[in-house]
Amino acid sequence: MRSLPAAQRQGDALLLARQTIPAAVLDPILRTADAAEATYDVQVRDGRIAAIAPAAAGAAPGGLLLPGLVDAHVHLDKTATFDRAAHPASGLMEAIEQIQADRVRWTDADIARRAEWGLQRAWSHGTVALRTHIDWSDAPPRSWQVIGELASDWRGRVAVQRASLTALATLADPGKGPVIAERVARDGGVLGAFIVPVAAELAQPLDAVFTLAARFDLDLDFHVDEGLDPAARGFDAVVAATARHGFAGRVTCGHGCALGTRPPEDVAAVLGRAAAGGVRLVSLPLTNLFLQDRRASATPRQRGLAPMREALAAGLPVAIASDNVGDPFHPYGDYDLLEALRVAVRVAHLDDGLADQFARITTEPAAVLRLPHGGPLRIGAPADFVRLGAASAHEWMARPGTAREVWRDGIPIDPPEPAWPERK
Template identity: 30%
Template sequence: MDLIVKNARLAGSQTPVDIGVTGGRITAIEQDLAAEGKVVDAGGCLVSPGFVETHIHLDKSCILDRCSSRRGDLEEAIAEVAKAKAGFTPDDVYARASRTVEKAIAQGTTHMRTHLEVDPGIGLRGLEGVLQVVEDYRWAIDIEICVFPQEGLLNNPGTDELMVKALESGAKTVGAAPYTDTDPHGQIDRVFEMARTFDADIDMHLDFGTDTSVLDVDYVCELATRHGWGGRTAVGHATKLSHVPFEKMQETASRMRDAGVALTVLPSTDLFLMGRDRDHAKTRGVTPAHLFLKQGVNCSLSTNNVLNPFTPFGDCSQLRMANLNANICHVGSAADMDECFNMVTERPAKLMNLKDYGIEVGNSADFVIIDNATPRAAVAELSPVLAAFKRGRRTLTRERARLHFPGCGCEE
């Protein structure tokens, strides 16, 4: 064997096992594995499939020094980034996206879906830069591109052609931002049409705001059912669903479950942008994903933006998103804490229809060693990732912190 990870504690198991890897794939999971190969001792720590990021924006990350944020709302963020995009070049996008991807790798992320903007202002320069990142970092992370119209589609001539070109040039998923168009349902119709033409999955920015009189997710569910796109359609943000009564939330969740429409909640961005219309009793604006899970909706948690006007912070830690979500949404039960971990691992893998994910014999050897014993403890304590592996190759090492007690002889 090429690699044997000893004393690995898997989720839901009390007894450590050994994981054998050959040719980049898991070939054995058993106690006291008798085989020769390079040995890594997990020391009884949790070994989990790598984290999965379903909703991040590599192309516009790390641009705080080019933008201002006075009001801190969605409209300002879109306008500020639109101005900054005029100066983007493929090399500039590559440099910033690489910086962000390296943060993600350092936090144990092994799969990613990045949402990427095209419009007449930026053209395909962002795509060109990110495509090179996809190729150059394949040794540590698989990155999928979702192309979408941040500044409108039907009301922004030339954007449609650019989205088609991006799908022809390497984007695998098509997205939307209907609230930026004068005809939101028209944009949704066109995106489903593109998806059918290119046999692409769909991942939309949707129902961002507080006005619950109209929910576009209802129309998305209708089209997903009509076109047989259940299990291939996801919506992100959906902050309006945090403002509806519980009965309405259950009704919408049931509709999403039946249509096979998944939900991605973006705790950091939604918390930062929501509640700007109030000077007191500010709303959190983060939809309680764990309640949608209980209705049968597949859900994920994700980072969204890093160091830009939409979210002026971020270290690309999916465990941090799980912990933040638990705090915001009053998650306390052991089962719900476990689900917070699942929403940054196996559930987003399902959302992205990854066929080779998970610690099972035959799957790609993409996993992390986390400095704790269980998923819920890892979420609660924000436990560091000590090591990461991609196709059986070690891609990350992090040393544990050491306390220098008086007299220990280790002060220097």
């Protein structure tokens, strides 16, 4: 396994020599070649990137350098509840039933303990920002307030963006939707809704939600087509509503599993409209692979993934996120975006332009969250990055045990390893 050489002291700066940087995560004005990845010397001063210059030839590689990771779709409120379920869920609907039954345990202390563990894991793996969906029916849930307090505590380590997660019909209700949207706007959040896998009429409730978002100046994030029914058209309806309301660049769709069950020409058409309309897609491989096409005593035949290759070919931005961690929807995971990317590359065959795929967990989700300093590596940006013990994307992909070094504000961090939250 390739080790990571130490940074070199240069006066009042640190030099990371011969870092391999994928072009997809580097400021375009700094790229020196058309290659998918090239080597650079990176200088850090006063917690920021002071210089990025082409490396001299001949020296040994100094590692693979990425910007801080960004997780565009997680569920901190549900984290680490699986141990309290009687058995693994048989599918999406049973997972929903299990999490609803678990809510009786959701005291402020319980939510804070579990969510704090999730933030510690994300931070230790190199995540600098995340968007967490928080279940919200009518009244503001306690988890909204508790996670808001944690967001304040974690400012400077992990930026936490909250998104409400409400049934589309509830959010479209004129007596309920404005109350939710007003609170979300007051707290600087994102307005979110889930759309049942197959719904007969979506245009009217979506119009109500988009109007609500415009009124309160809120971005939108939808859980959509989280199933394998080829009749599901939630994604199509959101794309059409985005165009009707002129909401380009402000709409994100997560899941999109059912798109993979539809005829290729049909999928290509809607993905093209989504790209033209400024919609973004977040794929969630770890949860969807676990939960979709899950049957007793049978190997799954369908992967349950959004068609990422087709989306990218259509010019549709795609991010990859952790989604559920340690809960009935996905009992595993560790808030490690590099794990999610490895799985996605293998199962979705994202081998073409392998180095480009690092954008799925850095620059693309940073655009979803509209982060001021969460994009590509560039001069003047905070020196928040992940350094891997590999000379190329291929070497990193081939060696799961690759060394990892997380830098924050120009300093490598050595976070403690938090234990799995005790079952309570």
